[in-house]
Amino acid sequence: MSQVLDTPPPTTAPTAAVPADDDRVALAARHGLAVSGARPTLPQYVRELWARRHFIAAFSTAKLTAQYSQAKLGQVWQVMTPLLNAAVYYLIFGVLLQTKKGVPDYVPFLVTGVFIWTFTQSSILAGTRAISGNLGLVRALHFPRASLPISFCLQQLQQLMFSMAALAVILLVFGVPVAASWLLAIPALVLQFTFNAGVSMIMARVGAKTPDIAQLMPFVLRTWMYVSGVMWSIDHLLSRHDGLPSWVGPVLQLNPAAIYIDLMRFALIDSFQAGQLPPHVWLIATGWALLAGVGGFIYFWKAEETYGRG
Numbered sequence: 001m002s003q004v005l006d007t008p009p010p011t012t013a014p015t016a017a018v019p020a021d022d023d024r025v026a027l028a029a030r031h032g033l034a035v036s037g038a039r040p041t042l043p044q045y046v047r048e049l050w051a052r053r054h055f056i057a058a059f060s061t062a063k064l065t066a067q068y069s070q071a072k073l074g075q076v077w078q079v080m081t082p083l084l085n086a087a088v089y090y091l092i093f094g095v096l097l098q099t100k101k102g103v104p105d106y107v108p109f110l111v112t113g114v115f116i117w118t119f120t121q122s123s124i125l126a127g128t129r130a131i132s133g134n135l136g137l138v139r140a141l142h143f144p145r146a147s148l149p150i151s152f153c154l155q156q157l158q159q160l161m162f163s164m165a166a167l168a169v170i171l172l173v174f175g176v177p178v179a180a181s182w183l184l185a186i187p188a189l190v191l192q193f194t195f196n197a198g199v200s201m202i203m204a205r206v207g208a209k210t211p212d213i214a215q216l217m218p219f220v221l222r223t224w225m226y227v228s229g230v231m232w233s234i235d236h237l238l239s240r241h242d243g244l245p246s247w248v249g250p251v252l253q254l255n256p257a258a259i260y261i262d263l264m265r266f267a268l269i270d271s272f273q274a275g276q277l278p279p280h281v282w283l284i285a286t287g288w289a290l291l292a293g294v295g296g297f298i299y300f301w302k303a304e305e306t307y308g309r310g
Helices: 021-030 042-051 053-067 074-096 106-128 132-140 147-173 180-209 213-226 234-240 248-254 256-268 281-301
Strands: none
Touching: 042 053, 042 281, 053 147, 074 106, 074 147, 106 147, 106 180, 106 213, 106 256, 132 147, 147 180, 180 213, 180 256, 180 281, 234 248, 248 256, 256 281
């Protein structure tokens, strides 16, 4: 005979009510908690970046020192590399293609263009890999990510200072006298650095999402160099070719790379006259610097919380 037992229905322990999203936010705020890796406000981001200024300077100096540490000539290559580039361009463009015709002081003209262009080119190339090439640092430490592209631009500026010392010697050897206008090189370099840093931050965000862009940039920059008057005079070209389309002249003259190159030529080379510059050149140079610098900084900041993830 079987016995049937009535089993009481199972009882469930009471569970705590799950707080709503608003309650969670209030609870986190009450205990001083914040979202991990959240993007700070723009003013706060600027303050954090300023607080890391010593890190930015030290990081750029360390990268510059280590750049040629394995070479026997060491830091001499910081000057030799742009000088060798200038020598190659002189042979190909100045001698073979005769772009030096009608350009006074062509060697100082060419070397100035090569040095100033190299500053922009190297800054943008380094900025493109600033995040994607330093993922270990980005993922390991918490700091404003804009520190990286800015530090790379500062590294290139430091390298340019070595080149400028060599450029001063070249100017004197080729009979270009020291003049008060050389002081104009300082504001020109400040504007160019601001422009370079802004473009580098734009490319750093693009390169962080699409690392393959780093393989494309050398071709883009090479094309940009050829239309920036590095090896030839834009003013001389426009005066000799009246049949060019009307839009070519303004595009070539308002090209930011050409603007900064010609500003430096105007500052350092006495035969390069103000008439060879586009109208309102300082205003244009400032506009490019502000547009790229401020716009690039905000564009980079908007993706701050995404760098190093995925």
